[in-house]
Amino acid sequence: MFREVAAYSGVDEKLPTKGKQGIIIPKGGSTLVILEGGNGLTVQSTLPAQVHVHEFKTKQERADATRNATNPSDAIRRLDAGSWRIFSIKGDNPVGIDKVTVEAKNQANKSEATLKVIVLEKKTVKVAIRPVQVRDPDSKKFVSLGSAADPDKLLKEMNAIWNLQANVYFEPLGRTDVATIDGVATQAVIEATKLQNGFLQERDKDSALTFFLVYRVRDGRPVRGFTIAKDRISLIGDDRSDSTMAHEAGHFLGSLNEKGNYSSEYGHPENDQEMLMHEYHTGTKIPYSAVPNFNYGYHSTS
Secondary structure, rough: OOOOOOOOOOOOOOOOOEEEEEEEEEEEEEEEEEEEOOOEEEEEEEEOOOEEEEEOOHHHHHHHHHOOOOHHHHHHHHHHHHOOEEEEEEEOOEEEEEEEEEEEOOOOOOOEEEEEEEOOOOEOOEEEEEEEEEEEOOOOEEEEEOOOOOHHHHHHHHHHHHHHHHHHEOOEEEOOOOOOOOOOOOOEEEEEHOOHHHHOOOOOOOOOEEEEEEEEEEOEEEEEEEEEEEHEEEEEEEOOOOOHHHHHHHHHOEOOOOOOOOOOOOOOOOOOEEEEOOOOOOOOOOHHHHHHHHOOOOOOOO
16 A cells, blocks of 8 residues: 555545545646555556656665654655655646546556645645734723744645645734724623624734734634634634644635635545544544545645
8 A cells, every 4th residue: 555654644544435645746846655565566647747656765865755754764764664655646636536546556557556636836825823802991001811832833834734634724814913803791601603793803914824823712612723714714722733724724715715715614535533524623634535625715726
């Protein structure tokens, strides 16, 4: 089978179709993949004019390729022993889902492992990340509603999940200044279904999505974050994890049509807690099959 070199690096080992894996490739770029137990097999693309396969055979190539592996020394040992082979899969132009595969075939020309390929244009999504302050009714002074946070760090957390797995880049960073919201008590828990108008007014008009950093969020029950995709707003609580904002961005991107306009809500379709869009916000995996959902306007030449 085909295996990922490093976790969440653009290879999905668990496609629903038995015996098949999937790989995400950026247009003009490449993604690394390991073939486990592939000695003697011929590995090639079904569309070699657009999707190219290169095997790393020298020690230097293998060392460079496995530097970010979960266990580099173990990877090198397996490669040297021949139980693993490592390949770079490159895509010149966008290629549609289920249009191209990389096949590992035996001498009888029978496929022993299949890697489904999708090649994507880089998608950039500008987001704003704004802390919220409210007016104290007693002192009349402004008080921060949530804890201070570094917007650049939060952006990096999102990109660490989205770049390699979906070729989505949250950049450039929009407004990061404090948003002043009236009608909200200090240390208030924001009820997402009863959102104050101030949040709508404080959206960054030049960003696709505005994240508001608040104390706590509720959607009838406590949640770490909540996104109102139609209004291009996401509320993020102090109890967020390092994947909460990436998860909420998924609700937003999945709600858009091919023109980038709101179409319908995108919920929690994943059952595996490893997945980013599971309802418990515990995972970071974006499955191969879901990638087109998040690339609004996605098209291919094949």
